[in-house]
Amino acid sequence: MADVTISFEGGTLRVEIDDDLPLTASDLPFIESDPRSKTLRAPAFRYAALCDYFDSQNIATEDSVLDLPELPTILSAYDLREYQADALDSWDDANRRGVLELPTGSGKTVIGVKAIEKCGTPTLVVVPTIDLLEQWRGILETEFDVPIGQLGGGEQRVEALTVSTYDSAYLRADDIGDRFGLVIFDEVHHLGGEGYREIARLLAAPARMGLTATFERPDGAHEVVTDLVGEKVFDIDVDDLAGEHLAPYDVKRLTVELTTEERERYERKQQVFTRYLAQSSIDMRSGSDYLELVKRSGNDPKAREALLANQRARDIMMNSEGKVTALADILRQHRDDRVIVFTAHNDLVYRLSERFLIPAITHQTAAAERREILDRFRRGVYSRVITSNVLDEGVDVPDANVAVVLSGSGSEREFTQRLGRILRPKEDGGRAILYEVVTKETAEVRVANRRR
Template structure:
């Protein structure tokens, strides 16, 4: 009997099935190292994302063994695509770095530096069926608009998964939510996987998008890959590939491709009542840490060492509640309203966007200053209307929460105010990016409002450890 190795899907795995001892003996050791052996059926199996490795390893034994491929391996587009734009020098360098890294890896560029154009160029360069994954419906629409505007594509060749649509085409754009739900429909349909805002990928569910695709070419785009839980390492490992190119906002600004900018911290006092309440809650929290000997070396330690104890230790539950209350007091300090009043007066003739960590603060600022607000509760149609008016200058002030940290594109704002924020570096870089879109004569400034002698002081330091331009 002729030795045959059969490659096919079964469930969520790829099966590697030698038909006899000769075929089993010929199977390269490298495949046995990353696949696992099913004793019951006498075959190896692995996640579909290892498909490129299987192809590479089996190519060395095809002379003696027949390989039966029972999955699609032809991803070429029928028509060669072309671009209708020219990459900036650093964008071209980023693309070249990705190509030289075997068409795999992550490109880190600040918001406003044109990550999307690098993605479009990668698509054209490989000219294969492509799956583009984005975190929001708004970004899904933006990518579709860019594809139609800057590539030689017709609307019929672009499919959408998300917002109630399920269209599988040569170029398909999906949200992370839909990508996870329908990953079984994508697995051997695409040669290139582009993950925008790729820092979303390494979660328990979303990672299945990358795991279930056999796509040999993989590109991740983000303003900052680093995650507090360190799961960005999984992106750099097998899911997408290592960081192949990165630039900081200051570097892109020095080239003149984003607006010049300054960073300024403004410290405010707690009122006597707020100070008393803060000290009480912080005392409960810190007392518990002292008595239990718990120490934190990273942001994730709070989750690992404290949150998990809540299931069996009522004192831990009390400490976590106290921490939340103390944080709420600091981030919504009433003196921040006075500071906002002064800043809005100072920049009354400019376009200003205000960010807050809590919806309560967003609503308070909106009511106090009669400023339009966008939160996670804002209907999509209303959100688009507000953003359009903000971009055209019909309205010049906007307050929002985390919902606009990513996934919207406006060039007008030159002033950003972080009324409250987390200690996550990625959030800071994204919010800075909202005011960096270039315009003639534009000088941007990002303010941080920080409550003195509170945990917010440490959070501010953590979220911008590499930033050089500050006051």
């Protein structure tokens, strides 16, 4: 007879202890009393840890947590590169839990596919965008001769192998949390978001893999991901792969001047901003102080004036005429290359798209139009494209060998993702080039240094 019975119920583990056993909730890890149902409960993601504890204490259990659908033997045609095999082995050695950090373009998806093959268990793949949803589903359909489920993009169908957006998984996790033995979180840094964390908490899958190019988050939320998915068990730097598995590359910083009129407007706005900071003792190096400024701007006219002045100054330095001239020179120099131009603002995207007749992709671009632009870029009909942030991650971008960062944030993740867009190996063995265009003697210099 079992000492403990454990089952899945609405994203939690229901635990019942035999009356003759001298155990209470306080004796067991992760378990709390639920006064509403008068039962003992644990978060679903603690399932593997609880099983390990029961085994270590020789506690006999009746376990009905997982209700896995049937999955036939699956094999993929992929052969792993040495570093990919090392990554998968590191994850396997860590009890099939943990995060793998590899550069964009290094084949993280391939590792995920081989993990599914290795585990041979029903698997849920969670992705941030519809583009990645379609990409993963297409790969799984090609590699494995089984139906592939989809949650998101207009479909709600669960199969033994299922791909879901984070949004759909958030809505369905408590319902399907017992259906999978493995969950793969692509772009796992998204899991650190306040709402998305619940996905991992509500799933009982004992095997967990996180894939990302940049694990650490500025807000420290990667520590939450560590608790929900596992420690970072493997990483490799882009420079370790460049030249053999990724294209060799150069990063060139070009500095431009503000025009006299731009400089006057920039200094005027900056003065308003810095004067307020000095009067209010706010230190912008602290993220919490910036949030304090935003909070004050709701009822303090001077704080609002300072915040708006800072935004106007940023607009001037990031959208300067010198950057337009620099881009013209780069495009002229690389007229025979495939170029992606990145900016931080939609208005600059459309301004440059019209000026240089470059197809533009922003968050306002319809999905069908975006696919058509990228398909034409892939086929060589277009040799350049300009975008604001939406191609940073989650989109299968065709090969390019030149990237131009006209403006961006201080995020190391953003910079790494943009660099990764040009690092797929070139047939001719050529080098990739990323240009950073930075406005001299402005706050953008600090922003650029921070992301590097």
